[in-house]
Amino acid sequence: MATCTRIGKVVAAGCQWNLLGAWSSTSSSTSQILPRQIPFRNYAAAKTLKKDWKNKEKKEEKKEEKKEKVVIDNTGRHKPYGLTAWAPVDDVYLTRYYPKTMYQTDVAIEQLKGFQKLDHTPPDQSVYINLKLDMKLEKKKKVDAFVSTVHLPHPFKTEHNQVAVFTENPDEAKVAQDNGAAFVGGVDLIQRILDDEVNADFYVAVPDIMTKLLPLKNKLRKKFPKSKRGSVGVNIVKMLDLFKSGHEYMVEKDSVITLVGTLDMPKEQLLANLQTIVTDVCSHRPASFGRFIERVIISSQTSEALLIKSEEFVQQTEEPNAS
Numbered sequence: 001m002a003t004c005t006r007i008g009k010v011v012a013a014g015c016q017w018n019l020l021g022a023w024s025s026t027s028s029s030t031s032q033i034l035p036r037q038i039p040f041r042n043y044a045a046a047k048t049l050k051k052d053w054k055n056k057e058k059k060e061e062k063k064e065e066k067k068e069k070v071v072i073d074n075t076g077r078h079k080p081y082g083l084t085a086w087a088p089v090d091d092v093y094l095t096r097y098y099p100k101t102m103y104q105t106d107v108a109i110e111q112l113k114g115f116q117k118l119d120h121t122p123p124d125q126s127v128y129i130n131l132k133l134d135m136k137l138e139k140k141k142k143v144d145a146f147v148s149t150v151h152l153p154h155p156f157k158t159e160h161n162q163v164a165v166f167t168e169n170p171d172e173a174k175v176a177q178d179n180g181a182a183f184v185g186g187v188d189l190i191q192r193i194l195d196d197e198v199n200a201d202f203y204v205a206v207p208d209i210m211t212k213l214l215p216l217k218n219k220l221r222k223k224f225p226k227s228k229r230g231s232v233g234v235n236i237v238k239m240l241d242l243f244k245s246g247h248e249y250m251v252e253k254d255s256v257i258t259l260v261g262t263l264d265m266p267k268e269q270l271l272a273n274l275q276t277i278v279t280d281v282c283s284h285r286p287a288s289f290g291r292f293i294e295r296v297i298i299s300s301q302t303s304e305a306l307l308i309k310s311e312e313f314v315q316q317t318e319e320p321n322a323s
Contacts, residue, residue: 100307105274108298108306109267115303116263123264125301129274131256131281132295143285145253147222147229149246150280154269156261160244164189164198165236166205166213166225172236179240190216202243204231222250249277256281263300274298278310 088098103111109127116123135143165176168186176184183189183198186209192198193216205213205225210232217224225231233239249258260273278293285292299305 102307102309105271105298105308106267108308109270111306112263112298112300112303113267116300119302121300121302124262126259127261127263127265127270127298127300129256129258129260129277130295130297130299130305131278131293132297133251133254133256133281133292134290134294135254137289145251146284147248147250148280148284149230149242149248150276151242151245152247152261152276153272154261154265155245155247156259156265156273157245161201161246163202163204163240163243164193164200165240166190166203166209167236168209169206172206176236176240179237180244181236181240187212194219202231202248204233204236204239204243206234206236207232247277249281260298 112127115121116125133143137143160180162182163180164183165173165181166186166189167173167176167184173184182200183192185192189198190213200223203220203223203225210225213225227233230242231239247259249256256277258277260277261270278296282292293310296308296310297305298308
């Protein structure tokens with residue numbers, strides 16, 4: 001009886017252990033199958049404004065703050081306001097309040113002569129001309145900067161220009177010497193120029209020697225012989241005649257500043273020299289593209305600059321072309 005009771009307790013204990021093991025295994029498996037609860041939010045974060053929007057808002061505010069421009073009526077004012085159209089009533093006034101006076105060319109030259117007497121400056125001082133050019137053409141093209149030499153009807157230099165002639169032909173060298181060339185030679189003359197033994201105002205050459213003059217390009221620069229300037233050719237007499245007594249001017253950017261004479265020359269001679277230079281300048285631009293000269297200023301070495309009317313020069317330049 002005791003044995004049976006012991007066996008029953010063991011069986012009961014085993015059954016209880018199996019139940020506990022089964023429950024634990026099922027509970028662990030169920031815990032793995034159940035989904036986890038992930039936290040979430042049901043609202044969105046505030047969107048930050050970009051700098052562009054802030055800048056736009058500030059610009060709009062500034063536009064609103066700007067006031068409309070008030071147009072000032074100058075009618076009946078007792079003094080000028082800005083660059084007004086009316087002329088000063090006397091010869092004492094503030095120049096910044098009035099537009100610059102434009103003179104007729106002959107009147108401007110008389111003014112320069114009057115300045116010389118008032119200031120007691122040298123009467124033989126140089127007279128300069130400043131031409132502002134319109135270098136634009138059609139289709140974004142421009143007039144290339146150029147250098148030109150002209151014969152003035154009334155020369156004002158006391159000495160002739162020194163001209164050097166490059167040629168290896170003995171007959172051409174003799175012609176150059178007979179017509180007043182300061183220096184004549186071939187390769188020997190090239191070496192003398194490189195050694196700074198020869199310094200001329202102009203250099204001309206025949207076409208046959210041009211290939212041998214390449215070492216002088218950096219030395220002579222703008223004075224180097226070129227066919228566009230008329231300093232390369234076979235007619236040595238014609239080139240010497242042009243450059244010995246010719247007047248050279250060049251275009252820098254969009255303007256020409258050059259001498260036209262001296263202040264002690266008669267007014268008619270200064271006008272003739274000025275017209276010759278203007279005519280030559282206008283010849284470097286096709287007539288179909290309109291006016292080439294936008295502004296003309298004349299001055300002497302010690303006086304103020306005077307703005308002159310360029311229409312009279314343009315009209316005289318266009319008349320020969322039209323005919």
